[in-house]
Amino acid sequence: MNHDDPRNGVVSDNNNNNNHHTSKKPKLTRPISEPEIRNEFSHHQHGIARINNGSFCSCPRSVLTAHNNWLLRFLQQPDDFYFNTLRTGILHSRALIKTLINADAIDDVSLVDNATTAAAVVLQHVGRRFGRGEFRRNDSVIIFHCAYQAVKKSIQAYVTSVGGSVIEVRLPFPVRCNEEIIEEFRKGLERGRENGGRVRLAILDHITSMPSVVVPVKELIQICRENGVEQVFVDGAHAIGSLRIDVNEIGADFYVSNLYKWFFSPPSVAFLYCRDSRSLRDVHHPVVSHEYGNGLPVESAWVGARDYSPQLVVPAIFDFVDRFEGGIEGIMKRNHDEVVKMGTMLAESWGTNLGSPPEMCASMIMVGLPSRIGVTSDDDALRLRSHLRGYHGVEVPVYYQGVRDGDVDPRDKDGYITGYVRISHQVYNAVEDYLKLKNAINQLLGEGKTCNMLPK
Ligand SMILES: Cc1ncc(COP(=O)(O)O)c(C=O)c1O
Numbered sequence: 001m002n003h004d005d006p007r008n009g010v011v012s013d014n015n016n017n018n019n020h021h022t023s024k025k026p027k028l029t030r031p032i033s034e035p036e037i038r039n040e041f042s043h044h045q046h047g048i049a050r051i052n053n054g055s056f057c058s059c060p061r062s063v064l065t066a067h068n069n070w071l072l073r074f075l076q077q078p079d080d081f082y083f084n085t086l087r088t089g090i091l092h093s094r095a096l097i098k099t100l101i102n103a104d105a106i107d108d109v110s111l112v113d114n115a116t117t118a119a120a121v122v123l124q125h126v127g128r129r130f131g132r133g134e135f136r137r138n139d140s141v142i143i144f145h146c147a148y149q150a151v152k153k154s155i156q157a158y159v160t161s162v163g164g165s166v167i168e169v170r171l172p173f174p175v176r177c178n179e180e181i182i183e184e185f186r187k188g189l190e191r192g193r194e195n196g197g198r199v200r201l202a203i204l205d206h207i208t209s210m211p212s213v214v215v216p217v218k219e220l221i222q223i224c225r226e227n228g229v230e231q232v233f234v235d236g237a238h239a240i241g242s243l244r245i246d247v248n249e250i251g252a253d254f255y256v257s258n259l260y261k262w263f264f265s266p267p268s269v270a271f272l273y274c275r276d277s278r279s280l281r282d283v284h285h286p287v288v289s290h291e292y293g294n295g296l297p298v299e300s301a302w303v304g305a306r307d308y309s310p311q312l313v314v315p316a317i318f319d320f321v322d323r324f325e326g327g328i329e330g331i332m333k334r335n336h337d338e339v340v341k342m343g344t345m346l347a348e349s350w351g352t353n354l355g356s357p358p359e360m361c362a363s364m365i366m367v368g369l370p371s372r373i374g375v376t377s378d379d380d381a382l383r384l385r386s387h388l389r390g391y392h393g394v395e396v397p398v399y400y401q402g403v404r405d406g407d408v409d410p411r412d413k414d415g416y417i418t419g420y421v422r423i424s425h426q427v428y429n430a431v432e433d434y435l436k437l438k439n440a441i442n443q444l445l446g447e448g449k450t451c452n453m454l455p456k
Contacts, residue, residue, distance in 0.1 A: 119235070371414045
């Protein structure tokens, strides 16, 4: 990184100028009230039970205002903003994230658009190593079968196209404990050693998207190290703001998390942590611009002319979360407790099960749908989701998982459970949102309707 360039700013690694967001927080005199929370999210469309925070986020009004103010500052005097404000602002955001995730250095933290961009950074890096002959044909990348589709496509584009192969590990679901996941992962690593190949990269979701489960990444990384896996990339797209992240404790080489999902940023910004970035060679932003070669954080801070305000609002996000009792930790705990409570209430009403024990979920949980509703394909799942949105004002993703040979559970009183909803809980949610979902499903059952009777 070019430290002599004045645009790179002056925030030091020991973070002196943002203490008010870290160790020396002033004591909260009055936590944010319910009406104030409602006001912060009053731009949400009324009448919709939004229990899908996991997909497309939520950004409070005060952060949107900060976002708009940054954009205005840029538009008022773009040249001055570019030379004197932009980079220092981004550096300040990176310093705050660095402290929150316990990274060793600000240079280990870059701000990129989203998890997909971070996947491109990491997988292009790995692809180039295949291209240079450092990795060989039988060498592989190991992932869970339910890794995010964009990440799988990135492997296809950047790694398998240059001779690498992929090992998919089936994530047990419904899952009862971490050991079930660990056992499957170990088997995957064994497969990776067949034909004399080496596993070069493990991509581990911290919270899988669909079905959604918290994965024991720290334990899996330990196993990766014991088994000679060269690098580990944790896809924590859903993590920041819903799970405590300590990158030192976790021990991955790369860790990404979207700030827009559970950390209240506008779309779109994510942090990408690179362990010991100063010694990492050949890690670049996929969009090459003027700063190519000056280190990933600086490359990422200028990828051509565009709106950089999402990267600049991080201090405003810290101000927002600090208005809640316990700050972001308090928010995470309450969301977790509530989503488990709501999931349990739904499962009891429908006579079904949760997809994981509470300790294997953060702010999202999978809840089994009654078998009588007849989710028998991905198409059925989509129909039910559209129906819930269109006719009941409920926004929730629906997941289909077919019965496999040898399955004896999960069952309810009528048959196999093959459909699940993934419910989220964020600070703006209320019990009524989940009751709306419960009643919608119960109404469909009462009318004897199954998914295949719903309009396409
Ligand atoms: C596990 C996981 N990885 C990656 C992504 C991609 O995130 P983005 O669309 O912000 O790039 C998502 C999005 O939901 C996700 O759930």
